[in-house]
Amino acid sequence: MSGPVSLEALLEPFSGLPGIGPRRAALLAKATGGTRIVDLLFHLPDRIAARVRVDHPARAPAEADAVLPITTVSLRPKRAANTNRPYVEIRTEEGLTIRILNGWLQTAERQFPRGERRWVSGKVKPEGDGWSMANPDVARDPDALPVLEPVWRLTEGLHRATMAASMREAVSRLPEDMEEWADPPLLAREAWPSFPDALRVLHAPTAPLGPAPRERLAYDEALAGQVAMGLLRRRHRASSGRALRGDGTLRRAALAEFGHALTPDQAHALAEIEADLAAPHRMLRLLQGDVGSGKTLVAVLSMLQAVEAGAQAALMAPTEILARQHLRTLARLCGAAGVEVALLAGSVKGAERRRVLAGFADGSIPVAVGTHALFQEGVEFRDLALAVVDEQHRFGVAQRLELGRKGEDADMLVMTATPIPRTLQLTQWGEMQVSRIEGKPAGRQPITTRVVSTARHDDIVARLGQALDRGERAYWVVRAITGGEHDDSVAAEDRFAQLSRRFPGLVGLAHGDLDMEVREGALRDFAEGRTRLLVATTVIEVGVDVPEATIIVIEQAERFGLSALHQLRGRVGRGTKPSSCLLVHSEHLSEREKERLLILRDTEDGFVIAEEDLRLRGGGEALGTRQAGQAQLRLALPEEDIARQSDLIDIAHRDAEALLERDPNLASPRGLAVRGLLRLFGKEDAAAYLKAG
Incomplete structure (x- = not known):
């Protein structure tokens, strides 16, 4: 599959760019997760630092970086009282104290020569009768400290100036014009820039940016993924199989x-x-x-x-x-x-x-x-x-x-x-x-879910005892197996010991560190009624079917994911009796934790819960960027924009389906441009079987 010629420069290793030797290339590869020029370009800034130029520390804004002139009076090496780490303290005529953490005096003397004017940029904080600034950027000329500056994620040994210089070289390789893979009416409707222009303005902004550049790139990544998925589906539909017809x-x-x-x-x-x-x-x-x-x-x-x-x-x-x-x-x-x-x-x-x-x-x-x-x-x-x-x-x-x-x-x-x-x-x-x-089999019982504080622990245990006296069976779920010195998670073994004293002979224990036979034996004893209360970790989340169990208590529930809580709740409600789930939370809940638990209380619809979980968890982890075996969504919108990110994926899905319906071999001018898009996002394998042209 051959892509548009204008993309070839972006697919070359960034180690070939001026100023990028083997050491810098290794650091950039670690920071960006790739080795191509396009991988460097896809390392988008986490934020754009907005600087305000002032003529004195007293006029520096509290909420933004300031750019201001200083004249050095003195420099001296010091050590932090609490960590003993070295730093250089610089005093200026303007009353600003600058601290270069982990700095060396000789380096600082070159950057801040006594008696000479320099321009610095950073957060200014009041300190005593003056002000302080830590690790500022410094320049001879204020124009070297732009009012808008990208802030990229770095790795140890890779400095901002190094990343900026490397990124300038990568941006210079962007072609002036490229074959457009996006649908023209979509571009017009969304007022999106071209692919190269979106990368240019994000890595070298000259004015405050709206959402359009990031949205354009997030859409491009989604489109590459949806076209690749569409090609896979079509390949499977076209692949030979066998007809399995039985007589029933x-x-x-x-x-x-x-x-x-x-x-x-x-x-x-x-x-x-x-x-x-x-x-x-x-x-x-x-x-x-x-x-x-x-x-x-x-x-x-x-x-x-x-x-x-x-x-x-x-x-x-x-x-x-x-x-x-x-x-x-x-x-x-x-x-x-x-x-x-x-x-x-x-x-x-x-x-x-x-x-x-x-x-x-x-x-x-x-x-x-x-x-x-x-x-x-x-x-x-x-x-x-x-x-x-x-x-x-x-x-x-x-x-x-x-x-x-x-x-x-x-x-x-x-x-x-x-x-x-x-x-x-x-x-x-x-x-x-x-x-x-979506429906449940006939006979499945509704589950009453209640959210209660751990302060009511004694009351919960007393009511549980009444249920056990009636012959009911219950689960008590915790997150940890054993107690940890630095973790306040309730441990299964501790809770088992406590509940065994309260209900002697009735309590079993199941967790992941037990030998398979012991764990299976505990599950079997519970299923067959020899024990009536099973203390467990999430090993019971799937594959445990005890219709007689009518109660599940989930302790420190705010520390479980919504999907895990829903799966655990599904261990009850499998028989003919009404069932209940108690979500027991720690005493001090954040508003977000409270909102999550109330979702579980108010619905048993797993699809509603999954959508809410996606909304609350945000775009990064929930969209699979950290799932083993999944291609990472490098250009996804920030987590607070998860709803818009979902919209873009939907748009890309419809766009990809329409394109492949019209042009299954990606042979049209737009199809050829999409082939280039697949190469940029590492999706060549999905399209490898397409006919040339």
């Missing part, structure tokens, strides 16, 4: 064993999956549903369709606890249809492991369930046609695509119990078709 006998037997009819949402999702499986192309589908929506049943029936067609199916879970939970469900439903299911995980060893591997290889075991061990070397399937991934850990796109390679043209179904806001659906899961289960 196994599915009917499993559903009869289940004992309930499918909900309308389950039936709709299953119909979409059945159609994909029966079609002669590979399926790549995301099944998303709220806690307790019945995704596993849909997955089991889909797997049995593959078995009816004479093939094998496998379900992978992120932990062995969850894999074993799935094994119990699959063994019951598939067993009723006469289909053998086997587990492969780290704990399966010796003769049993050899038996399972042989059964997968010769096809005598049609259904596999396990951890990532299913996809390791040495595991062979006779005919794996469907891979189901219970997706709690958000693998990257490339990792998801790898998982199906154990089977020739295997279809893939990914499940997630975390409701996904539309923005994340487009950015993190955009290569997939989506089925969504």
Whole structure:
């Protein structure tokens, strides 16, 4: 794929720019996360420092950097009283005391020669009878200290002046005109500058900036991502697969064993999956549903369709606890249809492991369930046609695509119990078709959620005792396993000890540091009623199904994410009795923490909670910039602009879909420009299969 010639200079290593030797190049690579000139240009300023020129420290504004003239009277080395670190103290005729932290006297004497006028820039603070300034910029000429100056993120050893000089060289490589990949009516409507102009004004501003330059670049990044996702979707739709058509006998037997009819949402999702499986192309589908929506049943029936067609199916879970939970469900439903299911995980060893591997290889075991061990070397399937991934850990796109390679043209179904806001659906899961289960199965009970202070701890324990006396079962969830010297998180082992004294013989303990057998034993004791109160960490967040549990207490709830709280709450309300969730918070809550907990109190709709979580968490982390396996959104708008960022992704999605519908090979003038855009944002692989031209 060849891009527009005008982009070539931006794709070259910045190590070739004047003044950038090996050491500086290494520092710039660490700060920017890349090695190309465009990677340096994409290292946008965190803010634009606005300076005010004044003629004396007394007239310096409190809220902004000042540029002012000074004349040095004296310099002397000193050490900080509290840290013993060196600094240089400079006194001036104007009553300003300048401190150069970690500075050297000889260097300071060159920068601030006694008796000579210099211009300095920084925050001026009142101090005694005069004023002070720390680590100012200094120049012989005030014009060298611009009124507007970008402030970039730096790394240790990389100074602002060095970054500024390197950035000037990078900006000089921007072409005067470039092929435009954005839709002209969109540019006109939003009044956005061109791509090069947006970068120029952000890295070298000459006037106060509005939102347009940042929005333009955030849109460009979103468009590159959406075009790449669109190309992936089209490649999968075009790739050869196999038609898996069954006669329905196994599915009917499993559903009869289940004992309930499918909900309308389950039936709709299953119909979409059945159609994909029966079609002669590979399926790549995301099944998303709220806690307790019945995704596993849909997955089991889909797997049995593959078995009816004479093939094998496998379900992978992120932990062995969850894999074993799935094994119990699959063994019951598939067993009723006469289909053998086997587990492969780290704990399966010796003769049993050899038996399972042989059964997968010769096809005598049609259904596999396990951890990532299913996809390791040495595991062979006779005919794996469907891979189901219970997706709690958000693998990257490339990792998801790898998982199906154990089977020739295997279809893939990914499940997630975390409701996904539309923005994340487009950015993190955009290569997939989506089925969504919004309703809950019949019989699921509503959950009353209350927000209470830890000051009421004794009252909570007393009421819990009354519930246990009535034969009810309850979870008590905390964040930490053991107490820490520097952390005030409530520890599971401490709470277990306290509650065991209060309710002897009735309390179990489950957390991640326990041996698998011990933890599984605690969960089994709770499920079978030998214990009635389970103290646990978030190991119970998924894969624990105890219909008799009617109460969950979540301590220090403000320290959990909204999605985690919603998942935990979903451990109750699974039986026939009304259920309750107590969100117990620390005594002093911030307004933001209070707002988050009230969202949980006021709704059980996981999709509403997910959208609110995205709004409250902001753009960076929530949009996947820190998710393992995800491409980082380097040019996303600041967190306070998350709503606008979501709008831009939506616009880019519609724009990309319309473009690929009209120009699937990106061969038009705009299509060729978009090819260049993909190269700038490192998306070449997504478009590699396009025909030349």
